[in-house]
Amino acid sequence: MKPAKLKKLYLGLGLPKICVPISERSASEVIAFAGQILSTSADLVEWRLDYFDDVNDSEKIRETAEKLQQILGDLPLVISLRDKSEGGHAHIDDLTYQQLTSQLISNHVTDAVELNWSRPVSIRQQLHNLATVNNVPVLESYYNMKETPSLVDLKDVLGQMANEQVDFIKLAVQPNQHRDILNLMEATLTASETIDQPLVSVALGPMGTITRLSGRSFNSAATFADLKRSSLPGHLSVEETRQFLTALDETGISSVQVGE
Numbered sequence: 001m002k003p004a005k006l007k008k009l010y011l012g013l014g015l016p017k018i019c020v021p022i023s024e025r026s027a028s029e030v031i032a033f034a035g036q037i038l039s040t041s042a043d044l045v046e047w048r049l050d051y052f053d054d055v056n057d058s059e060k061i062r063e064t065a066e067k068l069q070q071i072l073g074d075l076p077l078v079i080s081l082r083d084k085s086e087g088g089h090a091h092i093d094d095l096t097y098q099q100l101t102s103q104l105i106s107n108h109v110t111d112a113v114e115l116n117w118s119r120p121v122s123i124r125q126q127l128h129n130l131a132t133v134n135n136v137p138v139l140e141s142y143y144n145m146k147e148t149p150s151l152v153d154l155k156d157v158l159g160q161m162a163n164e165q166v167d168f169i170k171l172a173v174q175p176n177q178h179r180d181i182l183n184l185m186e187a188t189l190t191a192s193e194t195i196d197q198p199l200v201s202v203a204l205g206p207m208g209t210i211t212r213l214s215g216r217s218f219n220s221a222a223t224f225a226d227l228k229r230s231s232l233p234g235h236l237s238v239e240e241t242r243q244f245l246t247a248l249d250e251t252g253i254s255s256v257q258v259g260e
């Protein structure tokens with residue numbers, strides 16, 4: 001497996017990396033929240049553009065993202081833009097998604113560009129090509145907010161995403177029964193043994209909390225946490241997550257990741 005490099009961070013090496021989402025609505029709130037993240041031990045930051053009041057104003061997005069980059073310094077920033085069907089907060093049609101994402105790439109304001117698997121292949125391809133030309137790493141994400149696909153389907157979608165030669169891959173699914181968690185972990189571990197890219201997998205909601213801590217054992221390279229516990233259902237705080245990850249690592253029960 002080849003780790004993905006975002007600024008000075010290697011995703012896929014060592015402990016799973018802790019990512020904090022910013023879901024604030026105004027530019028000043030986004031910047032203030034980023035300031036608070038700096039006082040935690042977070043490894044990376046995700047800006048959820050679909051929560052931004054000015055999501056249709058590309059100039060305001062550029063300005064805010066540039067300020068974010070400045071304030072975050074070495075902390076990598078990934079900008080995510082999701083329609084309601086992808087678990088997002090806004091309606092983002094394909095054309096808007098394509099235009100805004102193209103601008104994020106061309107303006108060099110995100111340390112990785114997120115391509116949502118549910119978007120048409122032609123759009124993903126165009127954005128992937130643009131990202132390659134601009135040297136921006138590519139994250140491809142599969143979201144399923146209703147259910148967790150079967151084990152066979154999970155493995156299939158991971159294989160298909162890996163074939164697109166992206167730099168890292170994310171799977172976020174809704175578990176409806178505990179066996180869904182086992183399937184997600186098995187699909188993640190099995191795929192990590194064969195594909196070249198780091199994988200990030202998360203089962204949402206309280207039932208999925210265990211998947212936020214088990215990355216080291218099942219080869220999920222990152223996890224999501226918040227400034228405080230339960231800001232989102234199933235979320236732990238950054239520091240709780242850090243303590244669990246470190247304790248699990250120190251007991252030595254975790255698997256050694258490929259590439260170490």
Ligand SMILES: O=C1C[C@@](O)(C(=O)O)C[C@@H](O)[C@@H]1O
Nearest residue numbers: 021048080172202204224232
């Ligand atoms: O994919 C995810 C996972 C997430 O939905 C969570 O519940 O941790 C939070 C999102 O911001 C992120 O993009």
